[in-house]
Amino acid sequence: MEKNQYFKAEALRYLILAAQRQGNRWLNDMLKGIGLTASQAEVLRVLHERRGISLKELGKLLICESGSPSRLVERIVRDGLAEKIVHTKDSRYVTLQLTQIGEEKEQLVESMEQQMYNRLNHIYSDKELEFMCTLLSRFLEGQPISEALKERGFEIK
Amino acid sequence: MEKNQYFKAEALRYLILAAQRQGNRWLNDMLKGIGLTASQAEVLRVLHERRGISLKELGKLLICESGSPSRLVERIVRDGLAEKIVHTKDSRYVTLQLTQIGEEKEQLVESMEQQMYNRLNHIYSDKELEFMCTLLSRFLEGQPISEALKERGFEIK
DNA sequence: AATTAATAAATGACGAGTCATCTATTTTGC
DNA sequence: GCAAAATAGATGACTCGTCATTTATTAATT
Numbered sequence: 001m002e003k004n005q006y007f008k009a010e011a012l013r014y015l016i017l018a019a020q021r022q023g024n025r026w027l028n029d030m031l032k033g034i035g036l037t038a039s040q041a042e043v044l045r046v047l048h049e050r051r052g053i054s055l056k057e058l059g060k061l062l063i064c065e066s067g068s069p070s071r072l073v074e075r076i077v078r079d080g081l082a083e084k085i086v087h088t089k090d091s092r093y094v095t096l097q098l099t100q101i102g103e104e105k106e107q108l109v110e111s112m113e114q115q116m117y118n119r120l121n122h123i124y125s126d127k128e129l130e131f132m133c134t135l136l137s138r139f140l141e142g143q144p145i146s147e148a149l150k151e152r153g154f155e156i157k
Numbered sequence: 158m159e160k161n162q163y164f165k166a167e168a169l170r171y172l173i174l175a176a177q178r179q180g181n182r183w184l185n186d187m188l189k190g191i192g193l194t195a196s197q198a199e200v201l202r203v204l205h206e207r208r209g210i211s212l213k214e215l216g217k218l219l220i221c222e223s224g225s226p227s228r229l230v231e232r233i234v235r236d237g238l239a240e241k242i243v244h245t246k247d248s249r250y251v252t253l254q255l256t257q258i259g260e261e262k263e264q265l266v267e268s269m270e271q272q273m274y275n276r277l278n279h280i281y282s283d284k285e286l287e288f289m290c291t292l293l294s295r296f297l298e299g300q301p302i303s304e305a306l307k308e309r310g311f312e313i314k
Numbered sequence: 315a316a317t318t319a320a321t322a323a324a325t326g327a328c329g330a331g332t333c334a335t336c337t338a339t340t341t342t343g344c
Numbered sequence: 345g346c347a348a349a350a351t352a353g354a355t356g357a358c359t360c361g362t363c364a365t366t367t368a369t370t371a372a373t374t
Contacts, residue, residue, distance in 0.1 A: 003310075008286040009274035011311040013180060014220045015293040018302045020177035021223065021331090023170060028332085039360065056322060063171045066178065067362065070324055075359075092322045092369050117166035123296055129165040132292055135285055136172040139277075145175045153160075154168040178361085185362085196330065213352060224332065227354055232329075249339050249352040 023116070030112040034105055039064040040076055041113075044106040046152075047082060047098050054093045055084075061151055066144070081105060130156060180273070187269040191262055196221040197233055198270075201263040203309075204239060204255050211250045212241075218308055223301070238262060287313060 027038045036044070042064050047053070050061070059068045073096065076082050081102035087093035098106060120129070133156040140146045149155065184195045193201070199221050204210070207218070216225045230253065233239050238259035244250035255263060277286070290313040297303045306312065 005278065006271060006274040008283065008290060008313070009277035009281075010270070011290050011313060012277060012281075012286055012293075013273070014306060014309065014311050015290055015297070016173060016176050016180065018220050018306060019293050019296055020173050021220070022297055022300055022302055023173065025223070025332085037359065054322080063175050063178070065361065066182070068323065070322095072360075074324090090322090090370065094323070113167070114163060116170070117163040120166035120169060120296075121162065124166075124169075124292065126165065128292060129169055132289065133165060133168050133172055135281065135289055136169075136176050139176055139280055140172070140179055143179055145179055149171060149175060152171070154171050156165070156168060182362085194329065211352080222331065225353065229330075231354090247340065247352090251353070 026119075027112070027116060030115065031109070034108050034112075035079070036105065036109065039072055040081075041109045043069065043072060043076055044081065044098065044102060044109055045113075047096055048103065048106040051097055052085075052095050054087070054095050056093070058096060061148055063145065063148055063152070076102075183276075184269070184273060187272065188266070191265050191269075192236070193262065193266065196229055197238075198266045200226065200229060200233055201238065201255065201259060201266055202270075204253055205260065205263040208254055209242075209252050211244070211252050213250070215253060218305055220302065220305055220309070233259070 024038050027041070031037060031041055039062075042062060043058065046058060046061050050057075053061075055068060055070065055073060058073070059065070062069055065072060073082070073084070077084055080099055082096050082098050084094045084096060087095055124132070133154075137146075137149075137156055140149070181195050184198070188194060188198055196219075199219060200215065203215060203218050207214075210218075212225060212227065212230060215230070216222070219226055222229060230239070230241070234241055237256060239253050239255050241251045241253060244252055281289070290311075294303075294306075294313055297306070
């Protein structure tokens, strides 16, 4: 029944890719209703939790993007969901703050995400969720992205 | 220790996203050496296995893209790795074939992928790989992408 | 104080991804 | 045979995602 030594590793690779894409499509389908994308929604959630952080700090917290989220934020500002405030003491920094509309949309994002999490809770038992998280964490150990996950509180211990 | 009912589901969501991104960066780093992207590499692998399939059939087999891979293939043809041949009986169809250079690069892709699979085999036991595949398959059950995975042979049974 | 380093953010360039729409061709149903 | 429906692929528009480079500002070095 064994194909070759790489069979399961390759299957895992494509299953992770497929799961990420599928989940993204679900979320984007819901978010489309309020004119947001999954990446923009992640920014709103982070800015709601940590008002006044800089672009650089935001970048270190996002999972959806590894570099500087300049343009992601640019579109969010353009759409009136957040505003940039140049730091008074060090004008290299730009701090970010959600607008009233941004805060309102953030609330809607939360409820949409919960629909997705309900779905996951329905598919998987608590132990299964935990086991998958543990195994995926092992894969990411030592990578820069692990810092972001840790900062965001997604540590499974 | 429980944060809230959605904590693990949310962690899983972001861990899958992070793992997909991380794996993609690894692969792209390697592939950059031969001027390819991970998506292009997937196309080469599929076209190597199934010579002469149409764009539509290719689209149904790819995990990296859900729609029609018109432009992905466009760039591969532009770079001289494959050629399009209009079907003689039904000129709506375009069939695809790797060029000599395309075949050579496909071989290099295989060996680079194996490096990644070796890494996965080192991180995980056989049972762990299998369990993760089983659980991720459950998430994708009933979704169109499952057909692609099945066609590609990534069924864990 | 002037020059150099370092740092934050913006920008250019490119290739994905996705959805909607358009074009060309073939099938179908009468 | 011909108009309508179906189908394959191309294309437009938009947003990611990533890397490299540039710009502006501050910190460090001499």
